[in-house]
Amino acid sequence: MSSRPTIKEVSKIAGVSFKTVSRVLNNEKHVSEETRRRVEEVVARLNFRPSHAARTLAGRRSFQVALLYDNPSPYYVYHVQTGAQQRCSALGYRLLLQPVDVLADDLVSNVMALVDEAHLDGLILSPPVTEALALLDALDQRGLPYVRIAPGARKDSGMASMMDDVAAARAMTRHLVDVGHRRIAFIRGAKTHISSSDRLEGYRQELEAHGIAFDPELVVEGDYSFRSGTEATRALLARTPRPTAIFAGNDDMAAGALAVAHELDIDLPGELSIAGFDDSDLAQAVWPPLTTIRQPVRELADAAAELLLGGSGETQISLDHELIVRKSTGPAPK
């Protein structure tokens, strides 16, 4: 049971003071080329890794940031984590992954506890934590840097990476209109999710742009879950005349719509087109594969970490969506 080497052992072997080893580790100037090489050689040979705890305690920074999330979708959480973690790691930071409960009374004090305990240098907030205004206020007051991914509220202030949900929903609606649909239904997400209102707005705007009257009968509220997609679809298919296309606010609800259509033996996409949003892994696992909007989740998280830690001075970045046409949509029936 060997234990970790320390900076002093390295310095002894390299024949320098431990302060010089510290300089090499931190890439400071004012170290002669030869000294630097010698130290680096010893560091590599001993497989020396500086103690994170000691650096944090002694220094002004901890090189630690936390990603806060409260999202029930494994797919979304996984990709946000992956994108943020890779970028943080590349920039020399450790990322702490912290699930929270946005509705809990003690959200703010729980997060502040983490901030203190870990001496955090900053935070990355993913939706819906982005909408916890009391938390944003507390972080502002504390002077702690943070960046938000796809924020709804206070969009224009502070650091944020985002995608244009309105434009993306317009693109999908346009696709459906282009292949001949006029009676296009929309299943929206819960009103508490800002993205779901933006998507509804895009659907509305695009209909208007084509001179198609907005029909409130064709909009049903779901909650982004598969089951709510099935219920909304049953309601929509009872309208007369029946819609020829259903645009669901996310892929889970679109999968629910597909299931109902299969159950009722409706020909897809011959009699009914169904579209989703997100391009989650579900989109290609269902039949027919979903026409959807690819949301660059991973890239959004990557960009957020870069804004927080990259030191470029930029504060906001906007990434593009992509319309992906698969087999769940087709020409409107005659």
Added chain:
Amino acid sequence: MSSRPTIKEVSKIAGVSFKTVSRVLNNEKHVSEETRRRVEEVVARLNFRPSHAARTLAGRRSFQVALLYDNPSPYYVYHVQTGAQQRCSALGYRLLLQPVDVLADDLVSNVMALVDEAHLDGLILSPPVTEALALLDALDQRGLPYVRIAPGARKDSGMASMMDDVAAARAMTRHLVDVGHRRIAFIRGAKTHISSSDRLEGYRQELEAHGIAFDPELVVEGDYSFRSGTEATRALLARTPRPTAIFAGNDDMAAGALAVAHELDIDLPGELSIAGFDDSDLAQAVWPPLTTIRQPVRELADAAAELLLGGSGETQISLDHELIVRKSTGPAPK
């Protein structure tokens, strides 16, 4: 921009030495009830949280463990994380989530770097990191405690939480036989995944138990991906006579099988039954919803963390699977 209070400020206000505050924080004995109450009151009022870095540096333990994973399935990773994190947190430990590359040459040195840097008290390995024997050896040599989730190799030694894949695959095969199937195909996962061999073995044993001859023609190798499920299914449906049921080694491949069946307009489950394994979120999003085996992923991770940190002295725990019958399987066609 206020900053964190320290143990000394707490002690000053409470009118005791900072050593006494330390005793209260660590729940040590030999503190009078009254002193304890007074200190706790100040701690709560200042919202004081001890510095993790300082505790780690001064103490013998860091209260930090890492979860190592290298799994392409968001669903699996999410549930392993959730289960492990909740238990660690309840036991007063922080869990570092660390993606690794099991095939990389520097796997061992990367993990050891993390161990040193973070002063880890232990590790939780999820598959397929569980099979990296060089890593297990290095941890053993270092005397570092670790626990494995669903290990394949060295099953009987060390701490581990597991499920009986052989028995689970037998249960599924039995279900198919019970509803009248005799020509049952199996899509296995890659041979590098030990679980996939166990599932094949269970399929084989159960056929034998019913006096059904094992037919190598009815076993095709996939790699746990949706696409490999589609390819395997096309190959299987070309056999004559056609199998009446397909048992896929996981839900992703089963979803691929469903897609091919839909494409070929095969009646499900009238002409063909399809079964999966895992009960991932996919299982209920496809049509028809999948008959599958529920693998208690979250509970396995929870149990692993408990074995590692709970101090019960137990070393192994085995959890039960559950057969879940949905609409993708039914009676064999006449």
Added chain:
DNA sequence: CTGAAAGCGCTTACAG
């Protein structure tokens, strides 16, 4: 370009 001193906020080992 290099080093000796002080200190970060705690726990440990030792006294009383």
Added chain:
DNA sequence: CTGAAAGCGCTTACAG
């Protein structure tokens, strides 16, 4: 039951 001293492994601020 309570406290004063030493030290964990580094960075910071100061000298030379």
